[in-house]
Amino acid sequence: MAERDSRFERLRLPSWRVLRVPMVLIVVFVVLTVTAWSTAANYLLVAREPESPVDTYLGYLEGGSARQVLAPLMVQNGVDRAQLLGNAVYRAAANRPQHHEFVGTRVTGDVARVAVDVRTGSGATVRREYTVHRVSAWGPFNDSWQLRDRDDAPVAVHLPAAVDALTVNGATVRPDPSFLTPTDPSDPAAPARTWRLEGLPGAYDVALPRDSYLLASEHAPAVISMAAPREALAEVAYTASPRMWEAVERDVQDALARCRRAVHLDPGRCPVPRELARAASSAGSRGADGRTPAEGLPEGVSDVRWELASRPSLLLEQDAQDPLTFHAVRFRAAKASVEWVQDGHRKKGTVEFGIEATARTTGQRLETDVHLRSTLGPRERSSRPS
Numbered sequence: 001m002a003e004r005d006s007r008f009e010r011l012r013l014p015s016w017r018v019l020r021v022p023m024v025l026i027v028v029f030v031v032l033t034v035t036a037w038s039t040a041a042n043y044l045l046v047a048r049e050p051e052s053p054v055d056t057y058l059g060y061l062e063g064g065s066a067r068q069v070l071a072p073l074m075v076q077n078g079v080d081r082a083q084l085l086g087n088a089v090y091r092a093a094a095n096r097p098q099h100h101e102f103v104g105t106r107v108t109g110d111v112a113r114v115a116v117d118v119r120t121g122s123g124a125t126v127r128r129e130y131t132v133h134r135v136s137a138w139g140p141f142n143d144s145w146q147l148r149d150r151d152d153a154p155v156a157v158h159l160p161a162a163v164d165a166l167t168v169n170g171a172t173v174r175p176d177p178s179f180l181t182p183t184d185p186s187d188p189a190a191p192a193r194t195w196r197l198e199g200l201p202g203a204y205d206v207a208l209p210r211d212s213y214l215l216a217s218e219h220a221p222a223v224i225s226m227a228a229p230r231e232a233l234a235e236v237a238y239t240a241s242p243r244m245w246e247a248v249e250r251d252v253q254d255a256l257a258r259c260r261r262a263v264h265l266d267p268g269r270c271p272v273p274r275e276l277a278r279a280a281s282s283a284g285s286r287g288a289d290g291r292t293p294a295e296g297l298p299e300g301v302s303d304v305r306w307e308l309a310s311r312p313s314l315l316l317e318q319d320a321q322d323p324l325t326f327h328a329v330r331f332r333a334a335k336a337s338v339e340w341v342q343d344g345h346r347k348k349g350t351v352e353f354g355i356e357a358t359a360r361t362t363g364q365r366l367e368t369d370v371h372l373r374s375t376l377g378p379r380e381r382s383s384r385p386s
Contacts, residue, residue: 050105050112053147054130058100058118061151064091066200069150082154082196083179085168092169093202095121097226103127110134112145118226120201126226151229155199155222157206158183158235160323161191163214163363166236167207168197191323201226206234208241213361214324215241240316240326240359244366248328248359249314251370255355256308259336259372265297265304271374273338273349276301297340304340311335311355328357333380334372354380 060068070084090096097118104115115129132145157166165174175195183192197204199222206220217239222232259270267277276297297304311334319325333352340347354373359366 050107050114050132050145051102053132053145054102054114054116055100057130057147057150058097058116061097061200062099064093064096066090069200070152070198073150073152081152082198083176084198085173086171088171089168089173089204090200090202092171093200093204095223096200096202097121110136120226128226151201151224151226152198153200153224153229153231154196155204155206155224155232155234157195157197157220157222158233159193159195160236160238162193162195163208163212163238163324164365165209165212165363166195167205167209169203169205172209173197191321199224199232201229204232204234206236208236208238208363211243212363213241213244213247213359213366214238214363238323239318244326244359244361245314245316247366248316248326248357248368248370251368252314252328252355252357255370255372256311259306260308262304262306265306267297269372270306271336271351271353271372272304272306273351275347275349276304276338276340276342277374300343302341303346304338307337309335309337309350314355314357316357316359322360324362325358325360328355330354330377331379333376352376352380 057069060066065087066089067084067087070081074081074084098121099119101117102114103117106113110133112132112134113129114132115127118126118128120126128151130147131149132147135144135146162175162177162180165172167173179196180193181196182188182190183194184190201224204222204224206222207216208214215238217237220234220236222234224230224232259265262270265272312332315329315331316326317329319327334355335350335352337348337350351374354376356369356371356373358369361367
């Protein structure tokens with residue numbers, strides 16, 4: 001028993017009085033180490049020289065890091081800023097800053113004026129002077145210099161109407177509706193819109209994506225000068241893109257094919273010769289299939305064969321009131337030959353008709369409406385051979 005008690009005595013934890021001194025020494029060592037590391041990091045990271053914040057800022061511009069410059073500004077209250085784009089847009093901007101060199105600093109109390117030569121992508125050198133302010137804070141090495149002004153300015157893009165997407169410097173961007181405003185405030189119902197994006201010194205090229213149903217008639221350039229940053233303006237105009245032409249042409253072909261393949265021809269959708277149209281309109285009762293004369297052919301008419309003989313090329317014209325809508329130009333009539341059996345006799349005739357096609361798009365989505373029109377417009381009638 002005595003041997004067991006001595007074993008337990010050896011395993012008993014030491015008292016607090018014995019551990020107190022080592023614990024205090026360990027805590028003091030950890031506190032001193034953390035303080036030393038944080039002080040050293042603070043000394044290295046804080047902008048302790050007036051040139052430091054300017055050097056960091058211009059380094060962001062030269063690296064194309066627009067969000068690192070503009071994002072902190074977006075949280076400032078009372079400042080109306082435009083839509084912020086990704087770094088890919090600014091990296092692709094021509095004539096942005098490429099290199100800088102400090103030429104002088106004047107310090108007056110807590111304010112300093114830092115002069116710097118900035119070389120842009122065009123090879124020109126611009127002399128700029130930035131004002132920095134000393135900010136005092138409690139603790140060692142915490143006093144720092146801050147640059148409060150930036151060379152940001154908005155780019156206002158005038159659009160004939162709002163679209164789903166645009167490209168800026170080749171990058172696809174979706175305009176935020178909150179940054180789209182009526183171009184003419186006195187007429188907010190007009191389709192024209194102005195989209196505002198936040199920019200930094202450099203060139204901005206605005207166009208439409210390659211997969212858009214719309215095509216920019218020409219690229220719209222806007223430049224924010226490094227020497228005097230101010231709002232830049234870009235004007236975009238739309239035309240129908242090849243993709244829209246192809247989509248409308250397919251729908252026109254489908255409308256013609258439906259008439260060509262129809263087993264039960266509908267004169268309301270497929271133009272027919274005058275003789276057959278009169279027979280259809282004179283039938284005053286529903287046919288055996290239950291359709292009215294406007295929906296089907298009269299009794300006694302069967303085996304109708306509809307074939308396209310000729311048609312004009314598709315030309316799309318922009319609507320004067322809605323820049324996102326395009327209509328097929330009615331410049332020449334189409335012609336079809338029709339054969340049918342009526343009361344046991346095979347007959348044949350031709351019919352001239354117009355092709356009605358309308359397409360409306362917001363760039364990424366397209367709605368089309370195509371139908372064949374029995375009546376001809378003035379230009380279609382005047383183009384008929386005498």
